[in-house]
Amino acid sequence: MSARANKALTAKLAVVVVAMFGFGYLLVPLYDLFCEITGVGGRTGTVTESTAALAKADVSRDVTVEFTAATAPGLPWEFHPLQRKVTVHPGAVTEVFYLARSKSRRATAGQAVPSVAPFDASRHFKKIECFCFTSQQLAPFEERRMAVRFVVDRELPPAVHTVTLSYMFYNVDAAAAADSTATAAATGEKT
């Protein structure tokens, strides 16, 4: 067959190759979407104060929420929850606190990443306000009490009685964090 036909087919296949390379990158937002829908990775949801206030608490159910924390290597902080667990009713808004303390002589900044187990619960764990929405900067040896206001929504599967909320603080560049905080807050960081 002619060289023309070869060229045409080669070109088509090359397009497939390029498209598949792009698809590899497309998997990133697709994966995010997938996590959002299924709760994979323990991604939590967010909700506004006003919406949350509308829901009525389901007082017939008790759910235990456990708190835990960790700091990634490279961030010289102490970080832990100020309560080990609380028992809440689905639909009720609760506020809890974590404490971070810098052990560094320099200004440092960290970004907290939340994760909820089990998967079934993560979608139903909705934060109204959280220190993880923006990066946190600590002055040398500063100690900060940080709040999380959340609601476990009423659709939480009935089988779930215990939910674990974990935060891991990651080191972020302190200077960069200072000016990105505003934008992050505005765009609504992934939570």
Added chain:
Amino acid sequence: MSRTASALTPALAAALVLASAPARAAWDLNLPPPVTPLAAQILDLHNLILWICVVIFIGVFGVMFYSTYAHRKSRGYRAAQFSHNTRLEILWSVIPAVILVVMAVPSTVTLIEMEDTTRSDLSVKITGYQWFWEYEYMDSGYSFYSRLSTPREQIENRAAKGEHYLLEVDNELVLPVGKKVRFVLTANDVIHAWWVPKLGIKKDAIPGYVSEMWAVIEKEGVYRGQCAELCGKDHGFMPIVVRAVSAAEFEAWLGERAASAAGAAETVTETVTIHPGAAVSDVDSTVTVGG
């Protein structure tokens, strides 16, 4: 054993070890004896699918080896020339499908049970580090690190290897028997995996994320395992040792350990702010720092 081995030629050493092996009874062929209901179910499931596979295998290769014996040119066999048999082809697509369903049913049942972490009696948080583990009893906040305790000399062949070579730690994870223990896993640096074969549980510990699994240990004893996800240089050297004791013994042990740890640590007291509508019970507002 290995002391003599290193002095001899490998082949000779092998012969020696192999010959003396029955005395050590280490030619294990199957999963270790289970000590949790889940591990027992997995063992049953494993045996079931293994035997189904063996039967299929013997069936198919019985036919094939009969054919290689009987349908040889050297035996004067003349080749038939058929190349299709629709009935047969449908049959051997459908029968495997049916067998698969037979396997899928018990697998599904077991899996659903494995994923059910609800109604646990206690929670233990497991954190993987390069290259050791941290355990935290979430209800008391008492935590400790657990590291390989095999001496360097044994690993470098300068000393005789002990009975639990590479499967021994400084601080064992103590758990009560007969209680549903819920494990919450995470990691600090890279991905690790926590695995104790006799408990029948293995799960990845992933930095930034928490995941769960559970076990009810039915028999007191010491159960050993290892990290099961490549995590860097000393991946082979971060064993897991679980000591299962009676519930009473466990309470006593934990009480004592937690008390002495709390005494040493600084204590922060905080109150939890409760918003209208939230009914809070069992609020533990005392947090031990640095335990």
Added chain:
Amino acid sequence: MASIDTTVSHDNHGDHAQPYGIMRWLTTTNHKDIGTMYLVFALLMLLVGGLMALLIRAELFEPGLQVLDPARFNQMTTLHALVMIFGAVMPGFVGFANWQVPLMIGAPDMALPRLNNFSFWILPFAFTLLLGSLLTADGGPASGWTLYAPLSVQGGMGVDMTIFAIHMMGVSSILGAINIIVTIFNLRAPGMTLMKMPLFVWTWLITAFLLIAVMPVLAGAVTMLLTDRHFGTAFFDPGGGGDPVMFQHIFWFFGHPEVYIMILPAFGIISQIIPTFARKPLFGYDSMVFATAAIAFLSFAVWAHHMFTVGMPLAGELYFMYATMLIAVPTGVKIFNWVATMWRGAMTFETPMLFAVSVVFLFTIGGLSGLMLAIVPADFQYHDTYFVVAHFHYVLFSGAVMAMMGGAYYWLPKWTGHRYNETLGKWHFWLTAVFFNITFFPQHFLGLAGMPRRIPDYALQFTEFNMVSTIGAFGLGIAQLLFVYIVVRCIIGGERADARVWEGAEGLEWTLPSPPPAHTFTTPPKIA
């Protein structure tokens, strides 16, 4: 190669002046020359990767550290896998495709000969880079061939060299795949309809599509790794909003089709050999084609069966379990078809047939252990243990590699014009088959007993089977030197082979003289 050499220069019709010596190989655009180069390269890589395997096995001969320190050990397991997968198995199959596809469909050459030359010559550079990583201060990649983040983010320059090497290998195999597709679509002799193509051509066509679909995804994944390492992105870093588990999803989206890339051409070779020596047409040709396509499609939908222990919602685990089990059906169809092809044939057991029969037999062991691995609760016990190591060596060594050896014995007389030494060939087969099983069968038991994979040292209860395995591995390694000897001898000389070579051989390649002249089917053959 000497004989091919002379043929080429004799039959060079003076259309273009052929350079001699090394320049000939550097500049050749002839599919036979390029096929030869791919095959020689693959054999070389098989020996390099094999040497690494022997280092690993030597370390694991007994408890304690003797041969490699833990860091080097991890580099060896990583490079062993990368060299075997991207250096031995994939180029090996491309070599077979280069030689055989044009001969089997009656084409004068590959459709894109210059591209063909280019895609081969990328490989030596890629592997120099890959193996060169061992010389850097931090050594080679040590995160396993799966390159899981964040571990792979930690490594030194060796990891970057690996990433670039993977890019180059990716480009090479994508170009190779495009060439094969274009050749099959555009250069078939008149009358060679798709459903008349030999099964080897079919399996390669499907493999080539898999390659162009997933190699770019791998390239994307390692590019993300590279930018995470050096350019401030955070695809896999939770601190920056990324997710390390996502790497695994992307990797296995490539990785599972990749394992079929490594086995489908092997299925093709087996499907050529068995009918020849059974003197009977392949049973169920249509269903073979269909099963191959079905396997390829399904392979895109099962990737997360490598990630059951990561943790997934129950529905996800169930789905991936069922989908994976489903693959067993078309795989089973293939095995039954091969057995049915043998049934009531008039079989002889020359070396290629011995290899083919043992591939069917041993691959099935790997397929069945794969089925067991698909059962999620059981996989929680098997995952990341030697049970998995045993599984993939049964499918990859006794599947892919032994199929290539069978294929080499089958077509060597055609390619070189000489018969190889049949007695030695049989010796090679039996040594390989026996030592392979001594090496890998005990690894099933090790895995079940609780030995994790990728560890340089182990507890005492694993000693016995590890010793057996190591002894088997050295036997297996040494047996391959016999293979090299047989192949070299066959290239240099030996009893002359006639055109048909095998009594029961059917197909266009057997209508050509052995060895075929440099340019074949310049006028298309007539297809009955």
